[in-house]
Amino acid sequence: MKLLIDVVLLVVGFVLLIKGADAFVDGASEVSRRLRIPPVIVGLTIVAFGTSLPELAVSVSAAFAGKNDIAAGNVVGSNIFNLLMVAGLSALFIKLPVSDSIVKKDYPFMTAMTLAMLCLFMDGGESRMSHGDGLVLMVFFAVFLVYTVRGALASRAETDGEEGGSSMSTLKCALCIVLGAAGIAIGGDLVVDSASAIAVSLGMSEALVGLTIVSVGTSLPELVTSVVAAKKGENDISVGNVVGSNIFNMGFVLGLSTAIRPIAVSPDIVIDTAILLAVILLTAIPIFKNKSLGRASGTVMTLAYAGYLAYIIMRNYAVI
Secondary structure, eight states: OHHHHHHHHHHHHHHHHHHHHHHHHHHHHHHHHHTTOOHHHHIIIIIHHHHTHHHHHHHHHHHHTTOHHHHHHHHHHHHHHIIIIIHHHHHHHSOEEOOHHIIIIIHHHHHHHHHHHHHHHTGGGSSEEOHHHHHHHHHHHHHHHHHHHHHHHHHHHHTTTSOOOOSSOHHHHHHHHHHHHHHHHHHHHHHHHHHHHHHHHHTOOHHHHIIIIIHHHHHHHHHHHHHHHHHTTOHHHHHHHHHHHHHHIIIIIIHHHHHHSOEEOOHHHHHHHHHHHHHHHHHHHHHHHHSEEOHHHHHHHHHHHHHHHHHHHHHHTTOO
16 A cells, blocks of 8 residues: 555656646746747756756755665766657657757767766765765856856847747746746655655665656656757757756756765666766767767667666666
8 A cells, every 4th residue: 555655656746846847947948038048058058957957856855865876876867868868759850950069068068077977976996975076066067057158148149139029927937937846846855755665665776766767757857848849840959958957967966965965876876877978978979970860869879778778677686
């Protein structure tokens, strides 16, 4: 009976996360449109940060609760899911051109940040992260935010005099942001508590729960947003959402979680972070060579995620 209740609470938590993220992104996107911010910057900031709020809620809640493997596994698992499934499925719908800004600045920054995270996980030969390590990741994020905002301000200056327009009232915009944030926070607590209980009931490790159930569930807003953006031809928002979300997850989500409470990272998380780095480098081939992701790349990426998911499930149950 308790397991059934935990499953119901997990579903309710995910619904609150997704609906809350949807409302938040709608409100935040309206604000960005009124401020005349270009689509690629909207994707890298407003949309990426909004859709990553579930990861933030879950990881910070897990950090306060002392469930460190969920906090770290959620970030690593979400980033792998974002690259392989979110970008991959989006590319299956339509060929995704990648902007020069992402090729020259944002993708290399994400790669460098992932390498830094892997090094911090193995600092001093131990799989751990201290308060200081969390602050290092937050500094990385602050640098990214500064140069992205500077780019937004420069683009806004070029469009001065143009009308931003409005598709919703100020009150509705504010309600979307406030109620969306509330749904995300409450849903995050429900997901952490119920997922941990289910893990114990099924004999699963917290690391596996973070890498699968939690990371996939909290990445659903990114998936829905990017796929819809791709179908509507908003390619800069689709790709920018993936790259921006990954940077936000590492710099702010994991950085803040670790600043709250040091994390003892399991060896499996270190391995999965190395896999994440390999995924980034392999995905970089079509991005840098063709400056786009096509259906062939999307197919390979989604199949790769299916293989990765099978691997971590078998690893947890000592099949391999």
